[in-house]
Structure formats: structure tokens, C-alpha cells
Amino acid sequence: MKRLFIALIFLVTCTTQAQKTAIAAGEKLVYTASYNMSGVLNDIAQVTLETSNVKTSKATLLHLKCKAITYKKWDNFFKIRDLYESYVNPKTLTPYLYKRDINEGGYFKNMKYTFSHKTNTVKTVQTKKNDWVEKKDVKINSGTRDIVATLYKIRLVDFESMSVGAKKSFTIIFDRKEVKAQITYLGKETINTAIGSKTCYKVAVGSNDSDVIKNNRDNLVWLTADDNKIMVYGKFKIPVGSGELKIKSATGLKN
Amino acid sequence: MKRLFTILAVTASVLTIVLSVLPASNLAIFPGGAALIFGLIAFYLSKKAGHVKKIIQFSFLLTIMALGLTTYKAIFNTTEVGDTETLVEKEAESKEEAIEELEDLDLDDIDIE
Numbered sequence: 001m002k003r004l005f006i007a008l009i010f011l012v013t014c015t016t017q018a019q020k021t022a023i024a025a026g027e028k029l030v031y032t033a034s035y036n037m038s039g040v041l042n043d044i045a046q047v048t049l050e051t052s053n054v055k056t057s058k059a060t061l062l063h064l065k066c067k068a069i070t071y072k073k074w075d076n077f078f079k080i081r082d083l084y085e086s087y088v089n090p091k092t093l094t095p096y097l098y099k100r101d102i103n104e105g106g107y108f109k110n111m112k113y114t115f116s117h118k119t120n121t122v123k124t125v126q127t128k129k130n131d132w133v134e135k136k137d138v139k140i141n142s143g144t145r146d147i148v149a150t151l152y153k154i155r156l157v158d159f160e161s162m163s164v165g166a167k168k169s170f171t172i173i174f175d176r177k178e179v180k181a182q183i184t185y186l187g188k189e190t191i192n193t194a195i196g197s198k199t200c201y202k203v204a205v206g207s208n209d210s211d212v213i214k215n216n217r218d219n220l221v222w223l224t225a226d227d228n229k230i231m232v233y234g235k236f237k238i239p240v241g242s243g244e245l246k247i248k249s250a251t252g253l254k255n
Numbered sequence: 256m257k258r259l260f261t262i263l264a265v266t267a268s269v270l271t272i273v274l275s276v277l278p279a280s281n282l283a284i285f286p287g288g289a290a291l292i293f294g295l296i297a298f299y300l301s302k303k304a305g306h307v308k309k310i311i312q313f314s315f316l317l318t319i320m321a322l323g324l325t326t327y328k329a330i331f332n333t334t335e336v337g338d339t340e341t342l343v344e345k346e347a348e349s350k351e352e353a354i355e356e357l358e359d360l361d362l363d364d365i366d367i368e
Contacts, residue, residue, distance in 0.1 A: 032334070040281045043334045056354060059362045063350070072337040073278035081342045087353055096360055097353055101345060114356065 022155040022229050023093075024254035025053040025062060029230055033068070035243040045070045045080055047245065049151070051252075054087060062090040064148045078105040086148035093153050098146035113146060113173065124176050136176060144171040144178055154221075155229040159185055159201040181207035184217070188225055193232045193247050199225045200232060218242075227255035257300040261311055264293035268314040271321040275328075283325045290318040 029049040034041040047068050054063040066084040082104065087097040098113040110127040120142055126134045145153060150172050157168070162185040172179045186202040200222035218237035223229045230253065234245035267290035274283035294314050301307040 037279055038282055038285065040279075040284070042279050042281055046334075046336050054350070054354060054357070056357045056362070058358070061357065061362075063353075065346070067342070067346075069336045069339055069342065071278075071334045073332075073334070075337040077278060079337070081339070083342060083346060083349065085349060085353070087357060096362065097356055099349055099353065101349065114360065116361075118361070 022227055022254060023051060023062070023152055024252070025051050025090075026252040027051045027254065028249075028251045030248040030250075031231075031245050032248050033243065033245050036241055041244060043071060044074055044243075046248075051152075053090075060090065061087045061096065062093070063087055064152055066148050066151065080104050084148045086146050088149050088152075093145070093149050093156070095146050095149040098148065111175075115140075117142070122173060122176075126176070138173065138176050138178075140173055140178060141171055144173050147172050147174055154183070154203075154231075155223070157183075157229070159203075159223070159225070159229075179207055181205065186217075186220070189222065191222055191233055195232065195247055195250050198222075198232055201225050201229070228253045257297060257304060260293050260297035260300060261308065261314075264290050264297050264314040265310060267293055268317040268321070271318050271325075275321040275324045280325045280328045283321055287318050287322045287325070290314060294318065 027050065031047040031049075032043050033045040033047050035044050036042075045068050047066070050065045050067075052063045052065070054061045064086045066082075068080055068082040070078065070080040080103070083099075083101045085097075085099045086095050088095045094117060095113075095115050097115070098111075100109070100111040102109050108129050112125045114123040116123070120140050122138045122140055124136050124138055126136070128134075150170060153170075162168075164185060164187045167182055167184050169180060169182050172181060182205075184204040184206075186204055188199055189202045190197060190199045192198075201224075203221050203223060204217045205219045205221060206217075218235075220235045221231050222233040223231050228250075230247070230250055231245075232247040236243055236245070267286045270286040271283045271290055274280060274286065294311055297311050298307060298315075301311060
């Protein structure tokens, strides 16, 4: 299930040059995650992506939040209560603080990354069950983002200027390791969603470094071909199965 | 042959009942379909032999009940998230802690608004 959730997040992950800002505070996207069991899709969890402003005495940051909650009927079998957060620069989506608190079927883990972009280091604190704490400093490349910030960064990609088959690479820090991943633009497609019929950019996501998401065209995401570029549909294939991520509702969109 | 299909029909119908009460009740359609097919074959063979056992009719009854329940759940059950109280508390706590931590960070490259 951990792999499944990583895959869901990983699906919509990439980076590029920033262009028009597509993200505003107060946005809320709700998705339904389905898992394929013997050819039948079963809705297993609700994934929510939210943004808000956070004010400190020095600056206003954008708070990006990603939650995964299993549906009531699955709670007795495998309860998931995951919370992923990133505090980023509202203009560049450069992360300053990343927090991950997962509770997946009795497995607990808390991870905190404090980014220092001047020294290209990340101070990490990992807390597991029984308050077992492990601290570690990790060296990163410039441009490396946490998974949540990268998830939003995809929406700043200028797909219009990309030709079909064009690829973009990006680096994510996950589980205190840098992972190189890649997206491939596959063209436009019109699909029916819960928020209406949408013309979308079809993008393949993959990584050569990851066992969860392979670098092939099995993992696809559809982003609306408008100024918001929200993900409305995702398909994934992981070693333990396959599934889908479908949008349920979208509120507070900037454009 | 008659006995084999009867056993298969009963086994499949029991599996259908079990799956229909689980969260993944959609899966019950596969053994349900198989139970109906095996049941019909067993019924046909039994009728040909001159005696239809009650167990075949019972497997039909079980399968139909299970498929009825599966259909009901698929149509009327709305998917809703479970208890999120702890998560909501955790979110608020985490945000407070984060603001304190962000105060200590060097955020010089961000325009103060």
C-alpha cells in the first residue's frame, strides 16, 4: 500500500522552467484512488491536494498539502492516514520545509526535511514507532525538490512549447535519497471527467532509479490544457498491481 | 461429472457470498457468474439423470442473494472517508510547529509581503 501511495504521488511528478503561475492559495483538488483487483477497479482512498498561505514574520510562504485517507469500508482492513506537506516559495515553488507523516496499516513514519539552498543541503529528521529518531544531513543538487513541491511544479510546465515525445528530467528527494525521474509529453487528448469534458496534456512519468515507477509508458497523467493545468486523471502500474486516480472536485482554482 | 459441477457450483456460490460482504464486493461477480454456469450445467445433467438435488437449487439461491447484495452495494453505497479527527488535529499541530521552524530559517530570497 505504501508503494501504491508513492506511485500515486509519483505519477504527477516532474519539473521544468516556470512560466505563468497556475497555482494559488485556497485551491483544493479532491481525487479518488482506485486499485485494480482481478480486473475490477475498487475505490480505496481519497487523495486531497490543498494550498494555503502561511505567514511568518519574514515572509509569506505557500503551504502545499497532500492527504490520503482510505474510505471507511477499508479502514478495518488497511487504514491509511497520510499527510505530506511542503512550505515553498510562492513564485518559484522552491521548498524550505517538507513534512511527511504516514500511518499505513499500523506502519508509522514521520519525516522532516529542512532545506538550505545556500549550502545545497537538507537536514532530515526521521521518527518511527516508539519515538525512534534518526537525524541525517543529505547533500542535494540545486533544483532538487521534495515530492509535493515537484507535484505542483509540473503545473508550471509549458507543454504548448513541447513537441510530442519531448522529455524533461527532474530530481526529487524521497526517503533521504535523490531520485532522477523523467516526463514525456505525449500530446493532447480530450477526456470525460467528474468536472466535465476536458482537453488535456497527456504525459508519461517514469524513473530509472525507482523500483516503484519504471521508466516506460505505463504511468500516465492527464493535465488540463488550460492555465490551471490540474491533473484530472492518472493511470499507474506498479510491481504489485495497477490503478487509477480520478478527479472528484476542484475548487479555488486561480484561472 | 454431475457431482463435480455440483461441488463447483456450491463452492463458487459460497465464495460469492463471502466476497459480497467484503469491501471489495465488486469481485463477487466473477465467482457469481461461475456459480450460475456450474449450477446450470449441474442442473441440466441432474435433470437428464432424472433427479435434481436440492443443493443445486440452494447454490442458485445463495448466488442470487449474493449478486443482489453486490448490486445494491454498487448502486447505493456511497464512498465516504473514515474518521479523520486525529488527522485534522495532526494537521493543525504540524502547521503550528512548521511556522515556528520557518521563523528560524533564512528566507532572504522571498519578497516580504
